[in-house]
Amino acid sequence: MSKTFTMDEREIPFVEGQTVMQAALADGVYVPHLCAHPEFKPHGSCRVCTVKVNGRHAASCTLAAREGLVVENQTAELRELRRELVQLLFVEGNHFCPSCEKSGDCKLQALGYELEVKTLHFTQLFPDRPVDASHPDLMLDFNRCILCELCVRASAEVDGRHVFALSGRGIDKHLIVNSESGRLADTSIAATDTAVSVCPVGVILKKGRGFRVPIGQRTYDAAPISAMPEGKKP
């Protein structure tokens, strides 16, 4: 007899060591998330996966599943909270979906649709973040970075290169490239690295790809992010 917890009145089975999010996703229940990725250790930074457990908020990506937990996931209150978190991410960077090549494949945009973000609500910060196009095959458009650190984790843990890191604190926190010049061209990154493909938004881009995938064939054209089998792509 497997162990279970309750999420929105549904019994979710889990095995020891799973987080609430992992168990839910494995059972086909969608919990919104951005910084979580099945191949990487939980990070708990974006907070979009916040659920309510026994009346208290918790990040479901770091919360260990336990027998008998009563978890709220798809409630109006949590949707509202998640929507605000996504809106904050939008205003902190420069996200202009209609001319972004990641449009249709972007998790932030997909979550915007999922959570029905109709306005930005908060004042846009319009940060000044020049792109790094020094590398012959890759480009970094820092305007869209949501500081999820997936590339940092992938480059360190999978690619073994430590190309990316976060620097600064609070509102000044930003992604940096580990090379003396600070330019991507002077790192050992390769276009085939996991760090390149893991970015959930349109920061780490393969040059020349642009809009090669037509509207209709992009990841989230077929179905909303909540209906996507986990770990597929992007």
Place this chain on the structure above:
Amino acid sequence: MTSLETSQTDKPTRRISIDQVSRVEGHGKVTLLLDDEGHVHQARLHIVEFRGFERFIQGRPYWEVPVMVQRLCGICPVSHHLAASKALDVVVGATQLTPTAEKVRRLMHYGQMLQSHALHFFHLSSPDLLFGFDSEVSKRNVVGVVAAYPELATHGVLLRKFGQEVIRLTAGKRVHGTGSIPGGVNKSLTRAERDELLAALPDVLQWAREGVDLVKALHQKNTALYESFGLFRSSLLSLVGPGGRLEFYDGVIRARDADGQVMVDGIEPKNYRQHIEEEVKSWSYMKFPYLTALGPERGWYKVGPLARVQNCDFIHTPLAEAERQAFREAHGGQMVHAPLAYHWTRLIELLHAAEVIGELLRDDDLMGDALVVSGERVGEGVGIIEAPRGTLIHHYKVDSQDLVTMCNLIVSTTHNNQAMNEAIRSVAREYLDGHEPTEGLMNHLEVAIRAFDPCLSCATHAMGRMPLYVEVRDASGAVVGSATKSSR
């Protein structure tokens, strides 16, 4: 009387401005200077052109440009999408696109031409032409047309829908699609999509023919008005295709003088800068392009349907060619400069667009799967197309890191800047001079501007529409009267 560009009088004058020309796309303003007897001393069309976009695009990767550039204008995004793609084809070394890519883009473009011309004629201009320039203002709008001519209005809407469907199937979306990319396209048509469009084509052709018949009848009924209203003479400029045929997607630049003599011909798009310069005038934010060889005084020209239909040697589709000849015959083979003739030629073009769409739909290349090519990367590219409103030039420089370092755009409406100013001066002289300006008389100015179908939205590189605000000021600048109406 003087040219009316700049007042020559010492007498006290008062200033009248139409702060939003209605039923045109975007935001512009007309100012008149009148003396105490109501004589017009100056008439100017001001379009605020922010070239912000050209700076904005600097530092962005080139492959983003054809999609990004659609932000320029919510009215004619497809034209910018394609002009930018053509410029960047050069940059990626795609000197010859695949037949599929070329034809899918062409289809998109002719679909855009059809929907834009239909919108302009049926929605924006027909109220003036059907009811009269100073007819009752409450009826002089598209709602009035629907009430009085329901069938015509319906066909106008359906024509536009068809054009939008062509755009959707080729670009991926009705507005702000992504179909055209540097070096080709990202999709072709499926057989089902092709057949869907083909099935609608007979009706589309029929409605297009009815449109030409209507505009012809309007001209015949009131020839004197149609041939004199807002008249001024000028050179004209457009692309022409192989053998000098009417061509919207690709070609070489040709210009004729006011008598129809070819002045320049065969200019490759990449050499446009050697032949076209732009003059800055202190009173206008929008530049005034002119042919270098003739200088700013004599070198300005008009673009758009009236220029194209008379600049070409022939139209390669039979129905439109017959209409082109009928148009010439009706004017004794003479060059036509009357602004209202823009409408007639615009509908000939609409018919031509429908015929070309038919040609393309019967071509199986549309369903091919060779979509993109590339070759030797170069640092600079120019793309020119004939957009619905006229010649549209996109020019980019791209550095070795693939980022745009320079962008220069000359949009159709800018080419027509001097021409539209001449048209309102002609109208001011003929209709407003010595009269107290009423709404109906003021609308005459707008009718002249509207004939060119200016996209002020494009020209200003800004979005959104504002209400019409008319203000009458006396010589000291004090406002002595004002009125507001909402546009469109």
